[in-house]
Amino acid sequence: MQIQTDFDGGNVLVDRIDGDHVYFQPDLRDTDRPWFYWYFAVQNAAGRTLTFHPTVENILTNHAPAMSVDGGKNWQWLDPQCVSQDDEFTVTIADNANDYRLSMGMPYVKAQLDVFAQSHHDQLRISTLCQSPKGIAIPLWQMGPTLEQATYRVIFSARHHCCEMMASYVLEGLLEAAMTDPWWQEHVHVTAVPFVDIDGVAAGDQGKSRKPRDHNRDYDDKPIYPSTPVMMALVKEHCAIGLDILMDMHCPWIRHPGNEAI
Ligand SMILES: [Zn+2]
Structure with missing residues (x-):
C-alpha cells in the first residue's frame, strides 16, 4: 500500500x-x-x-x-x-x-474547471486574467452582453483561499443558472475568475493564512501577487460603468452552524 x-x-x-x-x-x-x-x-x-x-x-x-x-x-x-x-x-x-x-471535501482542480469550460464554450468567452507566479494562465470568463451594453454587471470570484473547493461547485451552479435564463443572457454581463490562486489549487495548498500573505489579504497598496492589481483594475473598470454585484466566494470553516446554513 x-x-x-x-x-x-x-x-x-x-x-x-x-x-x-x-x-x-x-x-x-x-x-x-x-x-x-x-x-x-x-x-x-x-x-x-x-x-x-x-x-x-x-x-x-x-x-x-x-x-x-x-x-x-x-x-x-x-x-x-x-x-x-x-x-x-x-x-x-x-x-x-x-x-x-x-x-475532507470534494476536490475541484483544473481538470474539473476545464470540463466545465469545454462543456459551456458556446456561452463562455474565455481569456486570461494574468499569469500566476508559477506561469499558469489564470482563467477569466465572461458571458452575456458586453460590459457597455449590459443592463447589469456582476463579478464572481473563487479560490482566493485555494483549498475552499466547495465554492467552485456553487460557482458552477450560479453560472449554469445564468446561462439557462434568457433574461440573464439578455441583460447581465457576468465576469468570473474561478481560480484566483491557481498555483495553490494545483499544489494542494491550504492557502488560508498563507505566509507572508494570503491572496485574500493582498488588496492594499502593495500587493505581492500578480493577480491582485489585475483584479483591482477589473473591478474599477466595472465600477466606472456600474457594478451591481461582486461575490467573492469562500467556505471558510468546515462545520458548526455558521458554516452549514445561511
Ligand atoms: Zn476563504
Missing part, C-alpha cells in the same frame, strides 16, 4: 503506517495555523479494510470524508457511520480500486 499526493490538489503528511492503520494530518506548508485540507490516494490496497487516524483535530466536516474511484473526477461522501467519535474512519477498498482517493 502507498499513500500518494503526486497529482493536482494532493496534500497529506503521513505520520506512520502500522499494518492496516494510517496516521495522518494535513500538510500546512506555509499556512501559519492549524487548517483542515487534505487529499490523498490510497494505492495498491484493493480489497483491504483500512482505518485512518487523524493526528490533529478538526479535519473532517460533519459528513464523512469524500471518496473517488475514478482519479478524482467524481466524488461521493462515505457513509457517516464509518467515522468514530474521535474522527477515525474505516473504509474497505473495493477489489478493483487501485487508486482510491480520499479527502
